[in-house]
Amino acid sequence: MTTIQDVLRGSLSYEDGLDALTVAPAGEADAAMRGAVAEGVDRLVRGGWQPAELHRVVARLGNPVQAHLIAEATRAYISKFPDIDPRWRAQADDLPGGNNNRDRIKTLDAGLGLLIELRKLPTIDKLIPAPGDKPEKRLRGADNRVLERVRALLAKAESTDFPAEAEAFSAKAQELIARHSIEEVLAATPDETPLARRLGVDHPYESEKASLLDAVARANHCHTVWSPELAFSTVFGFDADIDAVELLYTSLLVQANRAMARDEPAKGKARIKAFRRSFLVAYAVRIGERFERATRHEIEQHSDLLPVLRSRDLQVQEAVTRAFPRTVKARGSRVDSLEGWESGRAAADEAKLA
Structure with a gap:
């Protein structure tokens, strides 16, 4: 059906195009729409987009029907391919189900x-093979047993109502990850190379959340590049380290949101907004300091590895430069609330390291 293409080319107004679709035979118009969305998904998948990223950027538009449509189209797309990368399939399987009883108009x-x-x-960088590409064997990630122990500690941190206890569990998780990271370096093979993974950074307070992700990444031998217009940060590092960063960041956001809601002022929209932004800035700074200290403690036990660690860090930085030859350092967020700053540091600093 040419109506859809005419709207996309701008030769037909949106309103006139929608009117033409609604009066056209239902079977013909619906099939044309499904086909056009499928073509869009195919173009973006070949252009580097992964299922979770595509769904997130559409869901941010605020129309749940569009989010359902992109999820349906993505699932239908992978059904054409018998052999796809398991990371791609896992993302597609996690997309929310659609509502088949939607109003047609x-x-x-x-x-x-x-x-x-x-x-x-x-078009963005293709970080994992898309359907139709040859699936690659996943490089050695963090030991599942270690990740399960870390998840258990972080689950306790997320469930407790006591900030000091939550911080103790998170600190212990970082210690465990730092220790395991050293073990990974000892067991590394010469052919291992840095990878990249995109993690969603959603509103509100995207800049502050990106700073928290960067703080966690730097403490775990990784580097990040934030793409605010696309709602994600790209994390560069070795596979096991990126696994740890994703796990810690996701949990810390849960903990930060709970502590922030507990401590924020009772009223005043502007005051609450300034408090939350300042809280998250302080939280990211202090978490970074504490995690860096835990990592440094583990490294000091293996001073002979310093040349290897420096070499790996250079490899990661080179991977960042290849993917993003032109980056701009983001300006730090303003701290407009001393109350929020002090509360954010306290939320990240109430307990001594285990």
Whole structure:
């Protein structure tokens, strides 16, 4: 159906195109919309986008029907390929289910709007093989037994109502990860190379959340590049280290949000906003300091590894430069609330390291 292409090319207005779709035979119009969305998904997948990233950037638009449409299209897309990378399949399997009882006119409206948004998305680096590419064997990530122990500690940190106890569990998790990272270096093979993984950084307070992710990454031998317009940061490092960063960052966000809600002022929209932003800045700074200290303690037990660690860090930095030859250092967020700053540091600093 040429109506959809005419709208996308700009030769037909959005309103006129939607009117034409709604009066066209339902089977023909619905099939054309599904086909157009499928083509958009195919272009973006070949352009480096992964299922979770594609769903996140669409969900941020605020229309749940569009989020359902992109999830459905992605699942339908992978059904054409018998052999795909397990990381790609895992992301697709985790996408939320759709609602098959949607209003048809609203679905056409959402679909047409979705196609316009998909055309705006750029090509990005392909970090894992897409369907149709040869799946690659996953490089050695963190030991599952270690990750399970870390998850158990972080689950306790997320469930407790006592900030000091939560910080103690998180600190212990970082100690365990730092120790395991050294073991990974000792067991590394010469052919291991740095990888990259994109992690979502969602609103509100994206800049402050990106700073927290960067603090966790730096404490775990990784580097980050934040792409605010695309709602993610790219984390560069060795596989096991990136696993640890993702796990810690996800948990720390949960803990920070709970502590922030507990301590924030009772009223005043501007005051609450300044408090939250200052809280997250302070929280990221202090978490980074404490995690860096835990990592440094483990490294000091293996001073003979310093040349190897420096070499690996250079490899990671080179990977960042290849992928992002032109980066700009982001300005730090303003701290407008002393109350929020002090509360954020306290939330990250109430317990001594285990």
